[in-house]
Amino acid sequence: MLKSTGIPTQKDLETVVPSKERLAKGPVAIMECFEKIPCNPCYTSCKRGAIKEFEDINDRPQLNVDICNGCGVCISNCPGLAIFVVDETYSETEALVKIPYEFSPLPEEGTYVTGLDREGKPVCRAKVVKVQNSKAQDRTPVVAIAVPKELSMVVRCLSLDDYYSDNTIVCRCEEVTLGEIREYIRKGYQTIEEIKRISRCGMGPCQGRTCSQLILEEIAKATGQDVADLKVHTYRQPTLPIKLGLLVGGEDDE
Ligand code: SF4
Ligand code: SF4
CATH class of the missing domain: 1.10.10.1100 (BFD-like [2Fe-2S]-binding domain)
Structure with a gap:
């Protein structure tokens, strides 16, 4: 599938996705670089030494997930747009996904976009948390979006269209x-x-x-x-649906 469509299979992904234990510790790079090509800016740009030195320029990058802190510097240096950073500790319900983004215009921080999977299918609404656009000409802009945590390994691109239509x-x-x-x-x-x-x-x-x-x-x-x-609206009791019997005093309120 990778050869004909460019979309990695689950088996391909298993070779690059860090363990649950590592993901629970904080941001980490996901190197979705599956082809042996003459390229190594990921290695040269990582000042932490998290990527093993290439013995051959055609090597695939080997990431040490215990050294990588998810800074994302390698994302903007990778010409293959093959690196992402996932932070599953971003919030209780959301993960932060840093995505290389070479379309124009760039999304604006604070706006909502549509998270797309590797096949370009819309999968969620996502908030744009940060947009990094280095002045250096050969750097790829990086967009950080907050997505539902269960989609942290699914969302890999974004569209500026809103996920929700007028009919929603x-x-x-x-x-x-x-x-x-x-x-x-x-x-x-x-x-x-x-x-x-x-x-x-x-x-x-x-x-x-x-x-x-x-x-x-x-x-x-x-x-x-x-x-x-923004001011939220006034909440009045009961804040949860309850049985009418409870209101008339017939049941114990736990
Ligand atoms: S995210 Fe930062 S630390 Fe991790 S591999 Fe990339 S440059 Fe190195
Ligand atoms: S810079 Fe990107 S495309 Fe090149 S080897 Fe590293 S991860 Fe792969």
């Missing part, structure tokens, strides 16, 4: 689409409270547990704010 249902309780939310924001409803009142998002049985974050991200995107700076 944002609020399942009240059946409100992302297109409707975008329209409200365009009309000037730019806080979550305003959108809740005009659309009823967040007033259904789930009390906004699904839609709030998505709406906040849309407001942030449309208004150029950081999602962390």
Whole structure:
């Protein structure tokens, strides 16, 4: 498959993916370089000496995962766009994936893009955490995106299109689409409270547990704010769905 499509098989990947134990320790490079080619900038650019010295210029890179700290310097020096850095310790639910990116324009930090797998299929929505674009002419820009942790070894490219279309249902309780939310924001409803009142998002049985974050991200995107700076909506009891019997005092509340 690699020879005909350029896409590595699971067996190929098993030779370069570090152990779970190493991934749990922090960022590390994944050298997805499977062909014997006359090339070695990964080795010469790694000042930590994490890549074994090439005996032959056609050698494949051999990474010492215990020396590599995932700095990503080798990513921008690799002409084959074959190196990625994965940090599975980024957050409880997300991994940070550093990707070489040679398309123009570059994504902007703080925006959302679509994470693509090795075949170019969209697999998730991803936040652009950092964009590194060295002034040196022969360096590849590196984009760091936050992806769901279970996709850390799946996402290897990105598209600037948003993963969610206008038809995506944002609020399942009240059946409100992302297109409707975008329209409200365009009309000037730019806080979550305003959108809740005009659309009823967040007033259904789930009390906004699904839609709030998505709406906040849309407001942030449309208004150029950081999602962390936006006010969340007011949460009222009960914060979890409970049986009516509990409310009338018939059951013990654990
Ligand atoms: S990520 Fe940094 S430490 Fe690891 S191989 Fe690349 S340059 Fe070396
Ligand atoms: S620089 Fe990139 S393409 Fe060249 S040998 Fe190293 S990993 Fe492979």
